Amino acid sequence: MAKETTPKVQTIDPAAIEVLKRAEELGYSTAFSRASKMPPCPIGAEGACCQICDMGPCRLVPTKANPDPVGVCGATRATVAARNMARHIAAGAAAHSDHGRDLIFTLEAVGKGEAQGYELRDIPKLYAVAGYFGIKTDGKKPEQIAVEVAQKAIADMAGQKGEITYLKRAPKKRQEIWRQLGIAPRGVDREVVDILHRTHMGDDQDAEHILHGSLRCALGDGWGGSMMATDISDILFGTPSPLVTKVNLGVLKDDEVNIVVHGHEPTLSEMIVRAVNEPELIEYAKSKGAKGINLCGICCTANETLMRQGIPSAGNDLNQELAIITGAVEAMVVDVQCIMQAVGDLSKRFHTKLITTSPKVKIAGAMHIEFDEHHALDIARQIVRVAIDNYANRQQTQIPSHYHDLVPGFSHEYIRYMLGGTLRGSFRPLNDAVMQGRLRGVAGVVGCNNPRVAQDQAHNYIVKEFLKNDILVVQTGCGALANAKYGLLLGEAAMEYAGPGLREVCEAIGIPPVLHMGSCVDNSRILTVLAQMATEGGLGEDISDIPGVGIAPEWMSEKALSIGAYFAASGVYVLFGVNSPIANSEEVEKIMSEGWEKMVGGKMEFVPDPEEIVRRSLAHIDAKRAALKLPAYDPTKFGKSGDWRMRELLQMPFPERIKALYGMPVAAE
Numbered sequence: 186m187a188k189e190t191t192p193k194v195q196t197i198d199p200a201a202i203e204v205l206k207r208a209e210e211l212g213y214s215t216a217f218s219r220a221s222k223m224p225p226c227p228i229g230a231e232g233a234c235c236q237i238c239d240m241g242p243c244r245l246v247p248t249k250a251n252p253d254p255v256g257v258c259g260a261t262r263a264t265v266a267a268r269n270m271a272r273h274i275a276a277g278a279a280a281h282s283d284h285g286r287d288l289i290f291t292l293e294a295v296g297k298g299e300a301q302g303y304e305l306r307d308i309p310k311l312y313a314v315a316g317y318f319g320i321k322t323d324g325k326k327p328e329q330i331a332v333e334v335a336q337k338a339i340a341d342m343a344g345q346k347g348e349i350t351y352l353k354r355a356p357k358k359r360q361e362i363w364r365q366l367g368i369a370p371r372g373v374d375r376e377v378v379d380i381l382h383r384t385h386m387g388d389d390q391d392a393e394h395i396l397h398g399s400l401r402c403a404l405g406d407g408w409g410g411s412m413m414a415t416d417i418s419d420i421l422f423g424t425p426s427p428l429v430t431k432v433n434l435g436v437l438k439d440d441e442v443n444i445v446v447h448g449h450e451p452t453l454s455e456m457i458v459r460a461v462n463e464p465e466l467i468e469y470a471k472s473k474g475a476k477g478i479n480l481c482g483i484c485c486t487a488n489e490t491l492m493r494q495g496i497p498s499a500g501n502d503l504n505q506e507l508a509i510i511t512g513a514v515e516a517m518v519v520d521v522q523c524i525m526q527a528v529g530d531l532s533k534r535f536h537t538k539l540i541t542t543s544p545k546v547k548i549a550g551a552m553h554i555e556f557d558e559h560h561a562l563d564i565a566r567q568i569v570r571v572a573i574d575n576y577a578n579r580q581q582t583q584i585p586s587h588y589h590d591l592v593p594g595f596s597h598e599y600i601r602y603m604l605g606g607t608l609r610g611s612f613r614p615l616n617d618a619v620m621q622g623r624l625r626g627v628a629g630v631v632g633c634n635n636p637r638v639a640q641d642q643a644h645n646y647i648v649k650e651f652l653k654n655d656i657l658v659v660q661t662g663c664g665a666l667a668n669a670k671y672g673l674l675l676g677e678a679a680m681e682y683a684g685p686g687l688r689e690v691c692e693a694i695g696i697p698p699v700l701h702m703g704s705c706v707d708n709s710r711i712l713t714v715l716a717q718m719a720t721e722g723g724l725g726e727d728i729s730d731i732p733g734v735g736i737a738p739e740w741m742s743e744k745a746l747s748i749g750a751y752f753a754a755s756g757v758y759v760l761f762g763v764n765s766p767i768a769n770s771e772e773v774e775k776i777m778s779e780g781w782e783k784m785v786g787g788k789m790e791f792v793p794d795p796e797e798i799v800r801r802s803l804a805h806i807d808a809k810r811a812a813l814k815l816p817a818y819d820p821t822k823f824g825k826s827g828d829w830r831m832r833e834l835l836q837m838p839f840p841e842r843i844k845a846l847y848g849m850p851v852a853a854e
């Protein structure tokens with residue numbers, strides 16, 4: 186029986202604590218309370234349950250009498266844990282890549298002039314993507330190029346033989362490793378089917394071989410479906426660059442119609458952004474007694490509109506129920522992925538209209554207004570009207586006052602630009618900072634919230650430890666929102682949390698020490714940064730040479746496992762928190778750690794203790810520095826410059842300050 190916990194134990198977010206107390210008073214359950222009452226199934230949690238045929242389900246739990254149990258068919262613990270993991274990875278890859286597919290269809294419709302409301306916002310990026318696909322652009326209109334890019338991209342996803350086009354965006358050495366190992370992915374669709382086939386009853390039974398296949402599938406996601414989703418989103422909606430916006434439940438407004446977009450796909454939410462700014466709809470909201478329309482987001486649909494349009498975010502994944510419990514949400518508009526079924530029932534206890542919009546996703550009791558890229562703006566207007574009409578039904582509200590500013594929008598294009606300007610954009614200064622030891626290394630800290638651990642706590646702890654140790658952090662998804670809530674995605678955070686070398690880098694370039702790089706599919710942007718660092722020179726020849734790590738401290742979704750696997754296959758050491766879904770098989774743990782490291786240079790480990798995650802990360806980064814023969818990390822060499830020095834000087838009493846500044850004492854009066 187799980188121990189029931191209190192809001193203060195379940196989250197470190199003051200806004201969430203406030204709303205969880207309200208939920209308790211009202212007697213409503215949330216993911217927090219349900220997780221605290223219902224312990225995870227101990228058999229499933231460790232990957233010990235096999236459900237792939239009707240001779241089972243088999244529970245492969247070792248006992249004293251039977252230390253090495255097998256299933257009815259004879260499947261071992263290693264086979265079952267590997268199959269379960271491979272299926273999770275395939276499901277995650279399918280979700281990301283299908284998201285990419287829908288964007289490709291929208292791009293095609295825009296090119297053909299059949300998509301109402303959309304335009305091609307980043308034409309240079311369209312040309313760059315056309316270049317990857319070998320499409321000739323001379324004399325062609327952007328619309329025609331868009332159609333050709335879309336058709337090539339769809340064919341790429343469905344490729345049956347050969348390898349996906351974007352693989353050539355990886356460093357040469359990495360491409361060769363994949364080809365030699367036979368894990369260069371064909372189309373992601375084929376790789377997902379391959380995993381579902383090979384893990385069917387009576388097929389692949391060799392744990393190592395099953396997991397080998399899962400790497401190929403994950404690569405089809407990271408360097409295929411996800412990377413295309415990112416590129417095409419940028420072409421359609423603009424490549425992000427930094428702007429200032431806000432995050433947390435305090436962005437909801439008491440006197441305006443609140444619309445929350447939630448899920449992952451930017452296609453409809455971008456049209457809703459347009460609709461809420463139309464004078465006619467604003468006037469309509471005013472005619473219903475509201476002061477205006479307030480659009481905000483949850484999860485990754487939030488990240489998409491946040492980084493491009495500055496639309497505030499009401500928070501990360503575990504805030505979805507909490508937003509409704511404020512009583513202030515007129516409509517929660519959901520598309521795909523990470524939408525808890527509980528929001529259906531919960532929305533009925535308030536006045537909130539839950540509106541499903543994807544042809545793939547319906548929730549019992551929700552209103553369904555189906556998205557169609559051909560009429561997206563009209564659909565967006567219809568949704569906004571539903572929300573406005575619902576304003577009159579609002580009852581008592583309780584909106585927490587907490588929110589924080591953040592600066593999102595660090596696309597890899599922007600990072601390149603900020604490191605050298607328009608004419609000399611390059612990753613050279615970043616590589617130099619790592620080589621000098623000013624930066625000890627780099628880390629991607631990404632992924633979800635999980636109510637099995639205190640919301641945001643591990644994200645926050647790990648990132649602060651990295652900053653203290655002069656590690657530049659990049660973030661995506663709910664992890665980025667987790668740390669944005671506490672001010673870590675602001676320039677000022679460098680002064681407060683960064684070690685001396687990282688602080689100098691942030692001051693010199695004028696960036697926060699934690700860079701928001703987008704939504705879950707935008708982990709592909711991190712792959713691009715790593716590829717460019719590897720090819721820039723000075724940090725080896727491959728991603729696996731770079732002193733860096735990837736962490737998912739509070740993961741919960743299958744997409745996170747696909748992301749972890751494609752980073753490992755790309756040469757990165759990846760650590761997951763919370764629990765280990767392969768704990769029932771030491772053999773599988775060894776394959777994914779030592780085995781993968783020998784084979785692809787990256788590895789994936791599940792380490793529930795955040796302190797141990799930091800310890801292993803620092804050891805790995807230092808080992809990579811030593812392998813590159815870089816100077817050992819020494820923070821005492823840096824940090825006596827810039828704003829920090831100015832702050833020290835300003836804190837000195839007057840005579841000492843003059844002496845420090847001019848090297849001479851002040852003459853006595």
Ligand code: MSK
Pocket residue numbers: 449484485502522523631632633634661662663664704705741742744745
């Ligand atoms: S939304 S996959 S809870 S990061 Fe991308 Fe957040 Fe994880 Fe969903």
